[in-house]
Amino acid sequence: MHKATIDDVAELAGVSIKTVSRVVNQEPNVRDSTRARVEKAIAKLNYRPNRSARNLASQRSHLIGLIYDDPSAYEIPSAGYVIRMQLGVLRACRAADYELLIHPCNYRAKRIGGELQALIEHARPIGIILAAPLSNMPRIVSAIEATGTPFVRLSPGKRGGKQYTVATNDREVSAQMTRYLASLGHKRIAFIKGHPSHKAVANRYLGYLDGLKQSGLTFSKRLVGDGENSFESGEAAGNRLLRLKRRPTAIFAANDDMAAGVIRAADLLGVKIPDQVSVAGCDDIALARQLCPTLTTIRQPLATMAERAALLLIEVAQKTIPGQLSEVVPATLQIRESTGPAPE
Amino acid sequence: MHKATIDDVAELAGVSIKTVSRVVNQEPNVRDSTRARVEKAIAKLNYRPNRSARNLASQRSHLIGLIYDDPSAYEIPSAGYVIRMQLGVLRACRAADYELLIHPCNYRAKRIGGELQALIEHARPIGIILAAPLSNMPRIVSAIEATGTPFVRLSPGKRGGKQYTVATNDREVSAQMTRYLASLGHKRIAFIKGHPSHKAVANRYLGYLDGLKQSGLTFSKRLVGDGENSFESGEAAGNRLLRLKRRPTAIFAANDDMAAGVIRAADLLGVKIPDQVSVAGCDDIALARQLCPTLTTIRQPLATMAERAALLLIEVAQKTIPGQLSEVVPATLQIRESTGPAPE
DNA sequence: GTGAAAGCGCTAACAC
């Protein structure tokens, strides 16, 4: 049960190994009849090119690196994000016969830049996909840039300049959520910001402002809470907002973890959702469907974003000049139980 | 900035490439002084062996395959499991300079056996780690077995026979949880089973029975609910149990998702946790810490289990006969807010 | 203890 090599295929098809190589790599200059003969031989022998030999000879790997913040390092349930990104990259990899190299890391580590550089120089991937929030950290970005390896930043909401970026229309969809809340009759719509280092936050907040304006509502500074992405910070911010004399009738949080915190805060204060206050989040984490009530939120198309990023890198590796440096994959509202008509 | 090769090292150290190879691969028959000289050269040139060349020449990969049920295919938040397993395997890989090949798959697919075989024959990993519940599915196990590739089953609670298995002491720790509930004064302790295909369930249930016996409590069939691992099935089972005339004062579910369902059911019925009923789960998913109240549960040492599995495969690949076929990594109780003293 | 030589299975020039 010896594994077939390119020589076996060449012999069976009665051609040289170079011709087999041409067929396998979809190169031109092969007569159709020859190509067919080779393909038959490949099928008959169940031939699969040896990865190591191919990489060694061609001096390049078929590896795509996916770098993300290690979700197990914290108490936040961002595992679902990572899984969805991996899934998207794997889809692209399978189609193009590439491999995925995953690298969860802790951005707080001192030597993180060197760690990433060592990884890249050792594994030599054709490109790197950098997930948020790492994609917005100058230290990390410049460390990767220094290796000269092409990289795509996965940035919720922000389009890159001269660098490759795959983003969502975060700002637009946040405005859409705000208008949706306004359309339910809410006049006092609060917003809870996330961690300042997470760029998407800024965009979501801008979207919130856009939405207020588009709905003809006035902005109030007191209705803006400061969170830092965590459940606890959402709970704290929610607590403050829900104790205001003129309580908001809707609270829109920059992520689901914080929205979940708001729900807990409301629960403890005896404020009914959505009867007395509507709550909306952002990200559509698994938790959103399991909260009581289930959470209205914004679904980031993470798998698709990651897939597009991988395809972009593959294009770059194949020297096909990519059509554009940055791409936007639209997000969508997920309306669930936590939002409803404004109380009287 | 050309990457150093084994020839560069050999030249700098004034030895042959074979000697460098010996040093790199920790082989014997190298004089200490020679070894030191080579190591110095390696450090100076920042030499890293070329993976592809090594794999090609040695005719074996340095890949470890991790196969698991694709969590994004369902609505259950098992993403955290996957992340923790990946983390564990990556720890082992980094230490031994191996690579991780991840393969989420859908066990319901018709051609799943062929898919896995094609994957294995194509990538040729030195071994496979098979996560639950796939590790308990005969179709899957026999498909992998047929490839002849060594594999370790990650099985919560069940030790393998002649096959490699890394398990937890699921039964023992479930008994421990039951005794813990009994020690709080609970006399009517209910249990919600999980999906029958998931072997761990059987063990957890047996542990529950053990715990009852050890605590001198009598078993009642009516206090056993049938779930199928999902939040919804837990909610349904919880609903039934909480409406019983002689309501249980504690409910122990075979996983956290179902326990979360029970909490929701209690919430909707107006039953207070833990004042009127205590709830305990199993797995310690991220959600457990975010529920209101936070969930008492059992933490599976998944990362450690996966790491041990990877080390086992590496030992097998290196022909070091592994000390044992199956290994048990102990789990621990996580006591939180959802359990408390039994009501009067 | 150490080294020379022969591949591993493929791609990349460059012939023809």
Next chain:
DNA sequence: GTGTTAGCGCTTTCAC
């Protein structure tokens, strides 16, 4: 269109 010839950077005999 197709084949020939060198390598890619290592490991593996087998000498010495």
